[in-house]
Amino acid sequence: MKTEKSNQIKLEEHIMANTIKNLMANVKREKLLSISNIFVMTLTFVLLGFFISIIVGTQTTLKRLEQQAQITAFFKDDFPEKNIMELKARLETDERILSVAYVSKDQAFKIFTDINKDEPVLLESISADILPASLEIRAKKLSDLGNISSELSSLDGVEEVKYFRDVIDKFKTFSGVITIIGVALLIIFFLTSYAVIIVTLRTTIHSKGTELEIMKLVGASDTYVKTPLLYQGMFFGIVSAFVASIILVLYLQVFLAFMAGGFLGMDNNALTIFPGVFVRPILFQLFLVIILLISGVSLGYLGSLTAVKKYLKY
Amino acid sequence: MPQIEFKDIIKTYENTVVLDSISFSIEDGEFVFIVGPSGAGKSTIVKMLIREEFPDSGCVLFSDQNVFDIPQCDIPNLRRRIGVVFQDFKLLNSKNVFENVAIALEVVDAPEETIKNIVPNVLSMVGLTNKMYSMPNQLSGGEKQRVSIARALAHEPDILVADEPTGMIDPVSADEVMDILEKINSLGTTILMATHDYNIVNKMKKRVIRIENGKIKSDKIGGTYNG
Numbered sequence: 292m293k294t295e296k297s298n299q300i301k302l303e304e305h306i307m308a309n310t311i312k313n314l315m316a317n318v319k320r321e322k323l324l325s326i327s328n329i330f331v332m333t334l335t336f337v338l339l340g341f342f343i344s345i346i347v348g349t350q351t352t353l354k355r356l357e358q359q360a361q362i363t364a365f366f367k368d369d370f371p372e373k374n375i376m377e378l379k380a381r382l383e384t385d386e387r388i389l390s391v392a393y394v395s396k397d398q399a400f401k402i403f404t405d406i407n408k409d410e411p412v413l414l415e416s417i418s419a420d421i422l423p424a425s426l427e428i429r430a431k432k433l434s435d436l437g438n439i440s441s442e443l444s445s446l447d448g449v450e451e452v453k454y455f456r457d458v459i460d461k462f463k464t465f466s467g468v469i470t471i472i473g474v475a476l477l478i479i480f481f482l483t484s485y486a487v488i489i490v491t492l493r494t495t496i497h498s499k500g501t502e503l504e505i506m507k508l509v510g511a512s513d514t515y516v517k518t519p520l521l522y523q524g525m526f527f528g529i530v531s532a533f534v535a536s537i538i539l540v541l542y543l544q545v546f547l548a549f550m551a552g553g554f555l556g557m558d559n560n561a562l563t564i565f566p567g568v569f570v571r572p573i574l575f576q577l578f579l580v581i582i583l584l585i586s587g588v589s590l591g592y593l594g595s596l597t598a599v600k601k602y603l604k605y
Numbered sequence: 606m607p608q609i610e611f612k613d614i615i616k617t618y619e620n621t622v623v624l625d626s627i628s629f630s631i632e633d634g635e636f637v638f639i640v641g642p643s644g645a646g647k648s649t650i651v652k653m654l655i656r657e658e659f660p661d662s663g664c665v666l667f668s669d670q671n672v673f674d675i676p677q678c679d680i681p682n683l684r685r686r687i688g689v690v691f692q693d694f695k696l697l698n699s700k701n702v703f704e705n706v707a708i709a710l711e712v713v714d715a716p717e718e719t720i721k722n723i724v725p726n727v728l729s730m731v732g733l734t735n736k737m738y739s740m741p742n743q744l745s746g747g748e749k750q751r752v753s754i755a756r757a758l759a760h761e762p763d764i765l766v767a768d769e770p771t772g773m774i775d776p777v778s779a780d781e782v783m784d785i786l787e788k789i790n791s792l793g794t795t796i797l798m799a800t801h802d803y804n805i806v807n808k809m810k811k812r813v814i815r816i817e818n819g820k821i822k823s824d825k826i827g828g829t830y831n832g
Contacts, residue, residue, distance in 0.1 A: 511712035
């Protein structure tokens with residue numbers, strides 16, 4: 292009776308120990324493979340986050356430039372203020388226009404004197420009469436600035452129309468190029484990481500060849516054989532995404548401080564994640580971490596599934 | 606209705622005909638030897654029964670079902686009904702005797718209680734109760750083969766297929782293995798054993814199917830190695 296009980300306890304201890312032993316043995320056996328796999332995936336995810344933040348940065352900068360971009364229409368000295376105010380009222384009803392501000396001759400002179408307060412000789416030679424009155428017009432869309440400018444130029448009483456078209460166009464092209472290169476690099480790194488996972492898991496499967504062969508010969512189902520390998524792939528993915536998230540959140544503190552600081556006087560409370568979509572920086576970081584974790588799990592799962600499929604044929 | 610039926614099986618490997626229109630059937634509870642020289646196609650027959658090999662033509666019926674028509678998802682079920690013993694034992698050196706047998710039950714998600722009941726029982730049947738926690742490298746060839754038989758029995762299969770089970774063990778251990786197989790057969794399990802060990806075949810006086818040059822040369826109950 293006593294021996295029977297002792298045998299039973301021994302059996303239970305054995306089954307528990309077996310599970311833990313197998314887990315530890317696998318970790319030990321595949322340590323180098325696991326580390327290299329996690330390293331490559333982490334690198335991929337850091338680059339993914341890095342490119343996303345660059346794209347968001349350029350989009351936000353572009354939006355800021357668009358908001359700052361304005362047309363200034365200068366009027367002839369003999370064009371009455373009443374007519375300018377009528378034109379202002381008309382422009383304010385135009386759907387394309389965000390805002391219109393009137394700068395009178397006196398206000399223009401005040402701005403001029405503020406800017407040139409250290410140049411007394413220059414200030415002496417200039418009076419309010421010399422400076423033209425103007426309207427400062429901001430458009431809702433950058434693309435409408437050209438048409439609005441042409442329309443204003445053709446109006447009576449308008450002396451000159453100015454806006455910094457070249458700078459904005461160049462930045463827009465630059466932003467587009469950054470986005471395209473970023474997306475292309477992301478795809479390349481994703482495919483590389485996917486390939487690495489497949490190769491790593493195939494090596495793992497190969498090292499377990501006899502065990503898997505025996506499992507199949509004694510009637511293991513596909514699910515039984517592949518499930519631990521799928522979990523392993525997802526584990527690699529999620530650990531890599533987690534490590535990458537920590538690195539990126541730290542990097543983003545510097546990046547966001549740069550955006551909020553002197554850089555174009557950026558408003559740190561609204562990042563543009565897509566054209567027309569604004570989020571707070573904390574939400575952006577959360578969004579990035581979620582993207583990374585989802586990518587990690589999916590990449591690990593799909594990579595493992597592809598790797599294991601070949602070995603499941605009966 | 607025969608338990609197993611091979612019908613007009615033709616199998617070629619790189620233009621060499623290994624099995625040429627092989628047909629035979631085995632009844633429930635029989636003990637059958639498949640004999641013949643090396644390369645005669647004995648192992649191919651065993652592999653076809655568990656669908657590890659496919660013929661060029663012909664079919665293998667197991668309980669009236671063509672094993673080559675079984676959907677892939679049902680192959681594990683087929684293999685659970687057929688216990689297989691290999692010449693090279695196919696044991697995992699990193700697992701002890703208990704674990705090597707338990708793997709057959711773990712793969713079907715058998716509850717721990719079931720594993721704890723069945724494994725000691727089958728190990729007792731093959732006389733290895735005292736070696737339950739030994740590692741394979743601490744066992745003799747005959748003992749390793751008995752572990753392999755215990756693993757094959759874990760599912761209580763309808764048939765036990767043994768491919769050269771005495772090929773890598775000494776004659777005394779081979780006799781012990783044959784005693785165990787005979788005992789299992791006496792309990793109602795069909796045994797199909799491929800071998801070229803004529804001493805064993807001649808001693809056992811069971812049904813012997815002799816294959817030569819891809820064809821069945823003789824099929825005799827109480828036969829000997831040479832017919």
